[in-house]
Amino acid sequence: MNCRNLGEFCENEAKGVVQSLVLDSEKGELVKASGRVEKKIGKSEGKTIAALKSHSEAERRRRQRINAHLSTLRNLVPSSDKMDKAALLAEVVRQVKQLKETATHDSERFFIPLDSDEIKVEIIAENAIDGTCLFRASVCCEYRTHLLSDLKQTINSLHVNLVKSEISTLGSRVKNVFLFTNSIHGGGGCATIQARDIFLSSVRQAFSSVLDKVSAFPEYSAYPNKRQRVSCFDSSSLLF
Amino acid sequence: MNCRNLGEFCENEAKGVVQSLVLDSEKGELVKASGRVEKKIGKSEGKTIAALKSHSEAERRRRQRINAHLSTLRNLVPSSDKMDKAALLAEVVRQVKQLKETATHDSERFFIPLDSDEIKVEIIAENAIDGTCLFRASVCCEYRTHLLSDLKQTINSLHVNLVKSEISTLGSRVKNVFLFTNSIHGGGGCATIQARDIFLSSVRQAFSSVLDKVSAFPEYSAYPNKRQRVSCFDSSSLLF
DNA sequence: AGGGACACGTGAACC
DNA sequence: TGGTTCACGTGTCCC
Numbered sequence: 260m261n262c263r264n265l266g267e268f269c270e271n272e273a274k275g276v277v278q279s280l281v282l283d284s285e286k287g288e289l290v291k292a293s294g295r296v297e298k299k300i301g302k303s304e305g306k307t308i309a310a311l312k313s314h315s316e317a318e319r320r321r322r323q324r325i326n327a328h329l330s331t332l333r334n335l336v337p338s339s340d341k342m343d344k345a346a347l348l349a350e351v352v353r354q355v356k357q358l359k360e361t362a363t364h365d366s367e368r369f370f371i372p373l374d375s376d377e378i379k380v381e382i383i384a385e386n387a388i389d390g391t392c393l394f395r396a397s398v399c400c401e402y403r404t405h406l407l408s409d410l411k412q413t414i415n416s417l418h419v420n421l422v423k424s425e426i427s428t429l430g431s432r433v434k435n436v437f438l439f440t441n442s443i444h445g446g447g448g449c450a451t452i453q454a455r456d457i458f459l460s461s462v463r464q465a466f467s468s469v470l471d472k473v474s475a476f477p478e479y480s481a482y483p484n485k486r487q488r489v490s491c492f493d494s495s496s497l498l499f
Numbered sequence: 500m501n502c503r504n505l506g507e508f509c510e511n512e513a514k515g516v517v518q519s520l521v522l523d524s525e526k527g528e529l530v531k532a533s534g535r536v537e538k539k540i541g542k543s544e545g546k547t548i549a550a551l552k553s554h555s556e557a558e559r560r561r562r563q564r565i566n567a568h569l570s571t572l573r574n575l576v577p578s579s580d581k582m583d584k585a586a587l588l589a590e591v592v593r594q595v596k597q598l599k600e601t602a603t604h605d606s607e608r609f610f611i612p613l614d615s616d617e618i619k620v621e622i623i624a625e626n627a628i629d630g631t632c633l634f635r636a637s638v639c640c641e642y643r644t645h646l647l648s649d650l651k652q653t654i655n656s657l658h659v660n661l662v663k664s665e666i667s668t669l670g671s672r673v674k675n676v677f678l679f680t681n682s683i684h685g686g687g688g689c690a691t692i693q694a695r696d697i698f699l700s701s702v703r704q705a706f707s708s709v710l711d712k713v714s715a716f717p718e719y720s721a722y723p724n725k726r727q728r729v730s731c732f733d734s735s736s737l738l739f
Numbered sequence: 740a741g742g743g744a745c746a747c748g749t750g751a752a753c754c
Numbered sequence: 755t756g757g758t759t760c761a762c763g764t765g766t767c768c769c
Binding site for chain 1 (some may be wrong): 561564565568569571572575584585589592596598599602664665666
Binding site (some may be wrong): 550553554557558561 | 756757758759760
């Protein structure tokens with residue numbers, strides 16, 4: 260059946276008698292169609308046919324455009340074959356949200372040190388079995404001499420298993436990010452939530468004292484006289 | 500006009516005479532509709548009406564579902580108000596591609612060192628005016644003594660402006676990522692594409708020779724006797 | 740007017 | 755069979 264709503268027109272157009280069925284959505288029942296069709300046909304049939312035709316063709320093009328984008332989305336989303344349109348879009352929403360999440364998270368993790376000092380210690384992942392946790396500690400501060408060796412000593416004193424270390428600089432500001440676990444050389448993790456919280460705050464405290472050192476002993480400052488915001492700061496001397 | 504395709508049914512159902520118009524898409528002309536409607540109405544009008552009604556309601560729900568996802572996508576995508584559906588989807592495609600790009604790029608940048616040695620030097624960004632480029636060089640290899648100081652010497656010898664350095668470890672493998680520009684202390688960048696390519700390959704060559712050092716002089720190896728794949732590798736001694 | 744965009748009801752196909 | 759998905763042509767609104 261190729262026939263659509265305008266069927267029988269060719270034979271009936273001479274008579275000018277065309278009727279159609281409508282399911283009225285408000286009243287919930289089938290009602291009369293308008294008489295407009297007959298009137299228009301009476302006026303200029305050719306015009307109406309041409310308009311109808313171009314209209315439906317335009318609509319088909321529109322559908323093709325939309326569906327083309329839908330199918331490229333389908334290719335972008337893994338294992339989205341045999342998903343219907345709604346499910347596909349739902350999955351796309353999920354993906355976009357998640358990608359945005361990790362993107363902002365990453366940029367927060369890796370990019371420019373801020374002007375304000377900051378110490379952040381958080382749990383990234385947790386092993387449910389032995390209580391081993393993966394931690395991420397970030398320390399953002401002004402550079403000073405011995406900052407890195409102080410941080411190293413701090414890490415060592417915490418007896419954690421350092422997994423990853425990142426250093427980035429902007430001007431005289433420096434940001435250090437450490438990933439570490441609390442299971443050193445195969446040992447267990449924090450047994451209880453309380454122990455974990457105590458550990459977290461002790462890590463924060465340890466890094467805090469590294470930052471406090473410069474205020475307590477100003478001779479540690481790299482720029483004793485005045486805070487310097489120069490961009491020609493030699494990062495290579497800091498990074499090794 | 501509330502009327503739809505099934506209009507006039509209520510008054511006409513007693514007569515059983517219903518006609519509809521179809522624009523035949525293949526022939527490109529208006530043709531007769533099938534007589535099925537009349538037959539069915541003759542059989543059991545109530546059934547047909549109920550089926551039609553639930554069908555159109557289901558279809559409406561489907562449309563609502565799709566449009567709901569579309570509008571949440573609209574909220575996720577910046578400045579996508581007043582975009583039509585196709586444009587919105589096109590923008591979503593663009594975003595997803597870009598997010599995936601940076602996501603894989605970032606994870607590639609920041610995560611685990613691979614088992615195979617790798618040297619990669621690429622241009623991240625380019626200043627069209629003075630030809631200054633931002634480069635990213637990554638070196639992935641087995642750790643050995645003096646690796647970091649060798650890399651530092653290499654960076655220094657290239658006379659580049661080091662912007663950022665990252666080091667990550669997995670077992671005895673180590674991955675170093677350097678971001679740097681070729682405009683040292685305000686100097687200009689590479690004038691031509693050829694100069695840039697020469698610079699790129701010289702950087703690659705420089706890092707290569709650092710990696711070759713261990714094979715040429717085995718005494719540099721951290722594990723002279725046999726390649727060791729232990730995970731208790733003390734990364735903290737490497738990272739500072 | 741005339742073309743674009745949208746929601747609608749419908750026919751067909753698939754479980 | 756009912757239920758669900760899709761493409762289609764159409765009515766309507768807006769520029």
